[in-house]
Amino acid sequence: MNHDRSRELYDRALSVLAGGVNSSVRATRPYPFFVERGDGAHVVDADGNRYVDYAMGYGPLLYGHDPPESVQSAVQRYASQGPMYGAPTEVEVEHAEFVARHVPSVEMLRFVNSGTEATVSAVRLARGYTGRDKVVVMRGGYHGAQESTLVEARGDSTDTHPSSPGIPESFADHTIAVPFNDAEAVTEVFAEHGDDIAAVLTEPILGNTAIVRPVDGFHETLRDLCDEYGSLLVFDEVITGFRVGGLQCAQGKFGVTPDLTTFGKIIGGGFPVGAVGGRAEIVEQFTPSGDVFQSGTFSGHPVTMAAGHEYLTYAAENDVYDHVNRLGEKLRSGITDIVEEQAPEYTVVGTDSMFKTVFTREAPETFEDHCEAGCEQRESCPRYDHCPKTGADVGAADTERWERVFWQEMKERGVFLTANQFEAQFVSYAHTDEDVEKTLEAYKETL
Missing domain, CATH: 3.90.1150.10 (Aspartate Aminotransferase, domain 1)
Known part of the structure; x- marks a missing residue:
């Protein structure tokens, strides 16, 4: 070539x-x-x-x-009507209704602009909802370019440090990294820090470290520990969402329901997008209904919402x-x-x-x-x-x-x-x- x-x-x-x-x-x-x-x-x-x-x-x-003709038509129609408004549109409501109807964990959503923005917002929401600071993540997991999760542990220790220059050590102080599929390690972490843990943030399948599936019972252990200690289980489905497990996503495939789910990629039909979904009592803590600040100029962009909605609707009606x-x-x-x-x-x-x-x-x-x-x-x-x-x-x-x-x-x-x-x-x-x-x-x- x-x-x-x-x-x-x-x-x-x-x-x-x-x-x-x-x-x-x-x-x-x-x-x-x-x-x-x-x-x-x-x-x-x-x-x-x-x-x-x-x-x-x-x-x-x-x-x-x-993409299917319905997707292309929706994109052209919404783009021709005006690029964006700084005000709500009907299609973002329709898209949210579709997601809430199909994904087990989702009662309410907040659309954002990228997978990174979704996980940043989810971590802030979990901390605001629980009043705690620490977050447990999986070594080898990836949750976007955000300071709270760009960390690494030295050796077998849970002592974490930033994995990139430009991140203060203090950010890593609140993040505990454990090996994926190691139920014993995460149980020990909760025994020591459980009352301070706001959330466990994990991909259902490690998708940026090849594709590592969970061993039997691992996600169930995370669910049980979060229930026992009052922490939130957050599934990062930016990659797996609407790809693994169909319209129910990976959480439906594995039969484990998180408290919050982050989305990106497919949910936007090929346009920049992210979303945080979960139980209404938690998601309502975002401003303006709650006190956890979250906002964005391009959030719920009508062209993205139209593309994403038609993307998923076509999948629901075809093979x-x-x-x-x-x-x-x-x-x-x-x-x-x-x-x-x-x-x-x-x-x-x-x-x-x-x-x-x-x-x-x-x-x-x-x-x-x-x-x-x-x-x-x-x-x-x-x-x-x-x-x-x-x-x-x-x-x-x-x-x-x-x-x-x-x-x-x-x-x-x-x-x-x-x-x-x-x-x-x-x-x-x-x-x-x-x-x-x-x-x-x-x-x-x-x-």
């Missing part, structure tokens, strides 16, 4: 954009390809190269790059989840077969329309009775002791090989994957069986 035009654009970008990009994950080596346009399940770059796209905007594009989940399973099953033959130490992960291959370093002695379409954290599986259960497990994989070799080779074969070992990948309604077969052939050649 020729990438001359992308190289030229990146050279220009380095002069005017920090690192040449506007989001750090886009800075692929040696330079990113620049997208000119999307086409269904594909993107075409500035040099005319065409790729099967599994980044899907890092999750928002449930329908790929050609969207049947299609994407079937293709997701086909991809994971096919990659599992390839891995078993060519790289048995690797682990295929994912669920519904999400998938990833983690370059783990150890394999079991047998593959008999293994999970056939992505790790399910099933104790009877011979891979159970080898598959990733925490963010650290994913970090210990051969992450450099993914970024420096595998991603590059897949790109040259016309398959656009997320750029590192950690970010999840997605199937869209626009993908076809032919796309999956092409992708599996590329995996076979590359691995």
Whole structure:
């Protein structure tokens, strides 16, 4: 493939954009390809190269790059009527009603402008509602670029420190990081700090550290501890919302109902969005009905609300989840077969329309009775002791090989994957069986 035009654009970008990009994950080596346009399940770059796209905007594009006609019509209609008003519109009420009708935890919402803004607001709300300061998060979890959760623990300790320059140590003093899937560790934390913990904030599935599913009983333990100590359980469903578990989201799939849920990505139909939803008595603590300040110029933007509402309405009335989940399973099953033959130490992960291959370093002695379409954290599986259960497990994989070799080779074969070992990948309604077969052939050649 020729990438001359992308190289030229990146050279220009380095002069005017920090690192040449506007989001750090886009800075692929040696330079990113620049997208000119999307086409269904594909993107075409500035040099005319065409790729099967599994980044899907890092999750928002449930329908790929050609959303249903009803979505496009709604976007055009609302954009033509005026960009925004600084006043409420009917469509934001309709969108909130739809979400509250389908998601188990949601009685009331506040729309914001990004997943980061949603988690920032949820943490502030939890602290304001409980009158407590401490927040428990999962190591390897990601909740956006906010000071309260950009923390890291040293060794096995819960002693947390900022994970980025520019964050005062005092922010990390109120955040406790525990390993995902470690019920014993989080129980010990509550035994020591329970009366000071405002909330546990977790992704139902670690989605920015490959795709790590919960072991049986882990989320139930979090729910029980929060109930016992009067803390709030907050699910960050920015990635999993309306992708895992269909319209009920991951909380419906796992059967655990949080007190608050944060949303982003799909809920905005491909436009910038975030939301905080949950029990009415909690969400009503936001101003103006309560005292916890939250506000935003672009919150509930009519074009975003229209796109998001039509996105979800179309999914409710058509076979969207049947299609994407079937293709997701086909991809994971096919990659599992390839891995078993060519790289048995690797682990295929994912669920519904999400998938990833983690370059783990150890394999079991047998593959008999293994999970056939992505790790399910099933104790009877011979891979159970080898598959990733925490963010650290994913970090210990051969992450450099993914970024420096595998991603590059897949790109040259016309398959656009997320750029590192950690970010999840997605199937869209626009993908076809032919796309999956092409992708599996590329995996076979590359691995």
